Amino acid sequence: MRVLPHLIASLFILLPLVATAADQFEQNESTELKVGVRAINGIQAAQLQWSETTRALSNNIKGYHFTLVPIVDFEEMRKAVANKKIDFVLTNPLAYVDLNQHYGATRILTLNKKQPDGIASSSFSSVIFTHADNTDINQLKDIKNKSIMGVHPEAFGGWKMAFRELLLRDINPYRDSSIVKFSPNNAHLDVILAVLKKEIDVGTVRSGLIEKFSAQNKIEITKLKILNQHKEDDLTTLHSTQHYPEWPFATLSHVSNGITNLVFQALISIKPESKAATSGGYLSWTAPLEYNEVNQLISDIKYRHATFENLWKENKTVFLLSVSFLLAIIIYSLYLISINSQLIKSETALTQHREHLEELIDERTEKLNVEIKKHLETENQLAQAKKAAEHANLAKSDFLSQMSHEMKTPLNAILGFGQLIKMDTEEQTVIYDNTREILSAGKHLLSLINEILDLSKIESGRSPLNIEAISCEEALTECIAMITPLAQQKQITIDENIVSPCTVMGDKNRLKQICINLLSNAIKYNKYNGEVSIRIHKYKDKKCEIIIADTGVGMDENFQKKLFQPFARADKHSKKIEGTGLGLAICRKLITDMNGEIHITSEVTHGTKCRILLPTAQEINSD
Numbered sequence: 270m271r272v273l274p275h276l277i278a279s280l281f282i283l284l285p286l287v288a289t290a291a292d293q294f295e296q297n298e299s300t301e302l303k304v305g306v307r308a309i310n311g312i313q314a315a316q317l318q319w320s321e322t323t324r325a326l327s328n329n330i331k332g333y334h335f336t337l338v339p340i341v342d343f344e345e346m347r348k349a350v351a352n353k354k355i356d357f358v359l360t361n362p363l364a365y366v367d368l369n370q371h372y373g374a375t376r377i378l379t380l381n382k383k384q385p386d387g388i389a390s391s392s393f394s395s396v397i398f399t400h401a402d403n404t405d406i407n408q409l410k411d412i413k414n415k416s417i418m419g420v421h422p423e424a425f426g427g428w429k430m431a432f433r434e435l436l437l438r439d440i441n442p443y444r445d446s447s448i449v450k451f452s453p454n455n456a457h458l459d460v461i462l463a464v465l466k467k468e469i470d471v472g473t474v475r476s477g478l479i480e481k482f483s484a485q486n487k488i489e490i491t492k493l494k495i496l497n498q499h500k501e502d503d504l505t506t507l508h509s510t511q512h513y514p515e516w517p518f519a520t521l522s523h524v525s526n527g528i529t530n531l532v533f534q535a536l537i538s539i540k541p542e543s544k545a546a547t548s549g550g551y552l553s554w555t556a557p558l559e560y561n562e563v564n565q566l567i568s569d570i571k572y573r574h575a576t577f578e579n580l581w582k583e584n585k586t587v588f589l590l591s592v593s594f595l596l597a598i599i600i601y602s603l604y605l606i607s608i609n610s611q612l613i614k615s616e617t618a619l620t621q622h623r624e625h626l627e628e629l630i631d632e633r634t635e636k637l638n639v640e641i642k643k644h645l646e647t648e649n650q651l652a653q654a655k656k657a658a659e660h661a662n663l664a665k666s667d668f669l670s671q672m673s674h675e676m677k678t679p680l681n682a683i684l685g686f687g688q689l690i691k692m693d694t695e696e697q698t699v700i701y702d703n704t705r706e707i708l709s710a711g712k713h714l715l716s717l718i719n720e721i722l723d724l725s726k727i728e729s730g731r732s733p734l735n736i737e738a739i740s741c742e743e744a745l746t747e748c749i750a751m752i753t754p755l756a757q758q759k760q761i762t763i764d765e766n767i768v769s770p771c772t773v774m775g776d777k778n779r780l781k782q783i784c785i786n787l788l789s790n791a792i793k794y795n796k797y798n799g800e801v802s803i804r805i806h807k808y809k810d811k812k813c814e815i816i817i818a819d820t821g822v823g824m825d826e827n828f829q830k831k832l833f834q835p836f837a838r839a840d841k842h843s844k845k846i847e848g849t850g851l852g853l854a855i856c857r858k859l860i861t862d863m864n865g866e867i868h869i870t871s872e873v874t875h876g877t878k879c880r881i882l883l884p885t886a887q888e889i890n891s892d
C-alpha cells in the first residue's frame with residue numbers, strides 16, 4: 270500500500286515531462302511556416318511586437334509552426350520573398366505594394382491599430398506641423414523657402430504622405446524649400462523636437478505619434494501648429510494628409526489557399542485583450558483594405574518629382590542603352606557622312622574628268638575634221654591631177670600614134686628609094702655602103718616607130734586584148750620556130766622543158782609577142798654557143814609559170830632598177846646590138862593587162878632569168 274503514494278508522486282513528476290515531450294514531438298512533426306516582418310525599429314523591437322502574434326498562429330493552427338523572421342532592410346525582404354525563404358509577410362503599405370507588384374504577395378488582412386485614444390483604426394495618415402509661434406506659416410503653401418524635415422526619405426507616414434500632399438499643391442520641397450532634412454536616427458521624435466526647438470520650420474511625422482509622445486510627456490502638444498488639418502473624416506488623431514490603409518498581412522504565391530484560410534481565421538479571431546494584440550499594439554485584424562491610394566502615391570511622387578537623380582536610378586539601363594544606341598547612330602551617321610563626302614568628291618572628280626575628256630574629244634574631233642577636210646581636199650586634188658595626167662597621157666599617146674603614123678609614110682619612101690639606089694649600085698662602092706647605112710638606120714627607125722605606135726596603142730586602150738584559153742606549149746613552140754634562125758647564127762641551143770602542160774587565159778598573139786621579145790633578148794644578149802632554156806609548169810595549181818633563162822652577159826644591179834622603163838638599154842648594148850629598149854616596157858604592160866606578173870633576175874656574166882606568171886583557165890573558171 271506504500272507503493273501508491275510513490276506512484277502518484279512519480280506521475281506528478283513525469284506528467285509535465287511527458288507533456289513537454291509530446292509538445293516537442295508535435296513541434297518536430299509540424300510544418301514550419303515563416304512570417305517575415307519588417308523590423309523598422311530593429312530586430313528586438315520587432316520580436317517584442319510580433320512574436321506573440323506568430324505564437325497565436327502556431328497555437329491556433331494544428332500541424333503548423335509559425336516562426337517570426339524580422340527583416341530590417343527592405344532589399345533583404347525582397348530577396349527573401351523572391352527566394353521563397355518566407356511564406357507570409359507583414360510589412361508597411363509601401364513595401365507591400367512593391368511586393369504585390371513584383372512577386373504577387375496578396376494581402377489577407379489589414380491591421381486595425383490601436384490609437385492613443387484607445388480607438389481602433391485600420392488606416393493612418395501624416396501630420397505636417399510648425400511651431401505654434403511661427404506666424405509666417407499657416408498653410409501648406411507657406412512652406413515655400415522654409416526648412417522642412419521628415420523621418421526618412423523612404424518613410425511612408427514620416428515623409429512620403431506629406432511629400433505627395435505638397436506635390437499635389439505644386440510645391441516640391443526639394444525645389445521650393447530652403448532645406449530638406451531627415452532624422453539621422455530614423456526617429457519621429459527627432460523631427461518634433463527639431464520643430465519645437467525652432468531648428469526647423471516645418472516637420473512631418475506619422476499620425477498618432479504626436480498624441481503618443483504628448484501622453485508620454487516627451488513633448489508639449491500645445492506648442493505645435495498643425496497645418497492643413499483634416500477634421501471631417503473618421504480618423505480621430507491629428508493629421509494633415511489623406512489617410513492610407515494600415516500594415517497588411519500578406520500571403521505569398523507559393524502558399525496554398527488552405528493554409529492561407531487557416532491563417533486568416535486564426536488572425537481574425539485574435540481578441541483585443543489577447544497577448545498578441547496588446548504586444549502588437551493593435552486591437553484586431555480586419556478584412557483587407559484597398560491599397561490603390563498607396564500605388565497612386567508612388568506614381569504621383571514618381572511623375573511629379575521627376576528629378577534627374579530619380580530618373581537615373583529608375584531608368585539607368587534604358588538610359589544607358591538609349592545613349593549607346595544614340596552614340597552608335599551618331600557614329601554610323603558620321604561614317605555615312607564621311608562616305609558621302611568621299612562619294613561627292615569622287616563624283617566631282619569624275620565629272621571634271623568627264624568634262625575634260627569631252628573637251629579633249631571635242632578638240633580631237635575638231636582636229637580630225639580639219640585633217641579629214643584636208644585629206645579630202647588632197648584626194649580631190651589628186652583625183653583631179655590623175656584625171657589631168659590621164660588626159661595628158663591620152664593626148665600624148667594620141668599625139669605619138671598620129672606622129673608615128675605621119676612619120677611612117679616619108680620613112681617608107683626613104684627606104685623604098687634607098688633600096689632602088691642599093692640595087693643600082695655596085696657592091697664595094699662608097700655609095701653602096703652609104704646606102705646600106707641609110708637602109709639600116711631607116712629600118713631601125715621604122716621598128717622604133719612601130720613599137721612606139723604599139724606601146725601608145727596599148728596604153729591608150731586602143732588595142733583591146735582578145736582573152737581566150739591558150740595552150741602555153743603551143744604558143745611557145747610557134748615562138749621557138751620563129752626564133753631558131755637567130756639562135757643558129759650564134760650557135761645557141763634552145764632547151765624546151767614542159768614539166769606540166771598549162772592552159773592560160775590570155776591574148777595568144779600578145780603572149781607570143783611577149784615570148785618572142787624575151788627569147789630574142791635571151792639570144793641577142795647571149796654569148797656564142799650559149800644556152801636558152803624554156804620551162805613551163807603549173808605554179809601552186811592556179812598559175813602557170815613560164816621561165817626563159819639564158820647563159821648570157823646578164824645585167825648589173827644598177828641597170829636592173831631601170832628595167833621596164835621605155836628606151837632603157839644597157840650602155841654596152843645600145844650601139845652594138847640592134848634594139849629599141851621598148852620591148853620589156855610593152856611586155857610588162859601586156860602581162861599586167863592579162864592579170865599576170867613578170868619578174869626578172871640577172872647576174873653579170875652568168876645570165877638572166879625571166880619569170881612570167883599567168884592565170885590558168887581553171888583559176889578564171891573557178892572565180
Ligand SMILES: Nc1ncnc2c1ncn2[C@@H]1O[C@H](COP(=O)(O)OP(=O)(O)O)[C@@H](O)[C@H]1O
Pocket residue numbers: 786790791792794795819821822823824837838839840842843847848849850851852853854877
Ligand atoms: N636576156 C638579157 N640579157 C642581158 N640583157 C638584157 C636581156 N634582156 C634585156 N636586156 C637588156 O635590157 C634592155 C632592154 O631590152 P628590150 O626592152 O627588150 O629592148 P631591146 O631588146 O630592143 O634592146 C636591153 O637593151 C638589154 O640591155
Ligand SMILES: [Mg+2]
Pocket residue numbers: 786789790848852853
Ligand atoms: Mg628586146
